[in-house]
Amino acid sequence: MKVADLYQPKGMPTSYLIGTDGKVRAVHGGFRLDDREKIEKEIRAALGVARK
Numbered sequence: 001m002k003v004a005d006l007y008q009p010k011g012m013p014t015s016y017l018i019g020t021d022g023k024v025r026a027v028h029g030g031f032r033l034d035d036r037e038k039i040e041k042e043i044r045a046a047l048g049v050a051r052k
Contacts, residue, residue, distance in 0.1 A: 017042055 007016060010029055017026040017039075026042045028035060 015039070017046055019046055 007014075007024075013031055015028045015031075016024055017028075019025045025046050026039075028039060
């Protein structure tokens, strides 16, 4: 099974943040530079890393 078949992205690019438990923690459709800080915050939270 292809990943695209599994997650059915609505557009490209689509990014998925998947936790160690295999659950989808966040989905981002497209990319806007303004989203970068939000995405980094979600990744740090998933990793349990505080921003330095």
